[in-house]
Amino acid sequence: MQKRLFSCLRTLQHENPLGLPRSGTPPNLRARMQRGLPEKRPIKDVKRVIAISSAKGGVGKSTVSVNLALAFARSGLRSGVLDTDIFGPSIPTLLNLEGNEPRLSSNNQLIPLTNYGLKSMSMGYLVPETSAIVWRGLMVMKALQQLLHEVEWGGLDVLVLDLPPGTGDVQLTITQQIELDGAVIVSTPQDVALKDAVRGVEMFRKVKVPILGMVQNMSAFTCPNCSTTHSIFGREGVIKKCVEMNIKLLADIPLHPSICEDADRGQPTVVAEPDSLRAQVFKDLAADLRGQLQF
Numbered sequence: 001m002q003k004r005l006f007s008c009l010r011t012l013q014h015e016n017p018l019g020l021p022r023s024g025t026p027p028n029l030r031a032r033m034q035r036g037l038p039e040k041r042p043i044k045d046v047k048r049v050i051a052i053s054s055a056k057g058g059v060g061k062s063t064v065s066v067n068l069a070l071a072f073a074r075s076g077l078r079s080g081v082l083d084t085d086i087f088g089p090s091i092p093t094l095l096n097l098e099g100n101e102p103r104l105s106s107n108n109q110l111i112p113l114t115n116y117g118l119k120s121m122s123m124g125y126l127v128p129e130t131s132a133i134v135w136r137g138l139m140v141m142k143a144l145q146q147l148l149h150e151v152e153w154g155g156l157d158v159l160v161l162d163l164p165p166g167t168g169d170v171q172l173t174i175t176q177q178i179e180l181d182g183a184v185i186v187s188t189p190q191d192v193a194l195k196d197a198v199r200g201v202e203m204f205r206k207v208k209v210p211i212l213g214m215v216q217n218m219s220a221f222t223c224p225n226c227s228t229t230h231s232i233f234g235r236e237g238v239i240k241k242c243v244e245m246n247i248k249l250l251a252d253i254p255l256h257p258s259i260c261e262d263a264d265r266g267q268p269t270v271v272a273e274p275d276s277l278r279a280q281v282f283k284d285l286a287a288d289l290r291g292q293l294q295f
């Protein structure tokens, strides 16, 4: 008798705590789909949740997220950062935690990894660094649900969500399913980035998430040789956009080689150079948000 195709397949072997196969093969999600999408709910054991967003890629969301979360931690708060970028997670590198895998708690929740007093969770801890994540939408949504709801934060005053670029499925799912206290939009002063930033603002407005303000990143660059200040991506783009859209300007972060170098060696600026002017910008940002959200 001819063998049926599926009887030849081995049962899926789950190799990591999320139950997500390292091979990238999606599990059966039909049952989950039939139950429908979950309702908007808070992240368990977390008092305040702040999303860091920008529709444009590479403008500094992860840099701002990690330094902001560290600034919260350094001010004595119980702080965490959740990397919701499924395809390009940055937090393991930024916190020098690459290659570490989270353990599971007794009730099968992921235990965050901690460095510099900051708790973190990321897709980067759950799949090997070299594996390309080539999942379709449903698989991405499953991973996202688990990152959002199956992490044992163990009591946090504030959780910073590092969002992926764009205004697609992941962003919409987060804004529609999670009780966010507010969103911070990051942009460079360049026109092309600002156009996308406006789209990001519109998305949060549509789903009625309060916009706490915008951060202008990579504005002024002061030459280390001649001390002249250059505006590589423009100088005031975000400042003007804030006025136009009636949004608060939260911070103006200079373009500085140390910010990039600190990130690459897994010691964000707030940790590597805590007394620098650059670190102070992140500390001021943390203080502003803390004041706005009263925690």
Ligand SMILES: Nc1ncnc2c1ncn2[C@@H]1O[C@H](COP(=O)(O)OP(=O)(O)OP(=O)(O)O)[C@@H](O)[C@H]1O
Pocket: 054, 056, 057, 058, 059, 060, 061, 062, 063, 064, 085, 088, 090, 163, 164, 165, 217, 218, 253, 254, 255, 256, 257, 258, 259, 260, 261, 263, 264
């Ligand atoms: N103010 C800054 N000065 C110098 N380099 C910076 C600054 N902000 C960010 N960078 C660098 O720019 C690059 C992009 O930053 P980052 O990864 O934070 O952006 P992102 O918006 O999270 O990107 P993605 O959309 O891919 O998630 C990184 O190499 C980072 O170190």
Ligand SMILES: [Mg+2]
Pocket: 061, 062, 063, 085, 090, 162, 163, 164
């Ligand atoms: Mg990023």
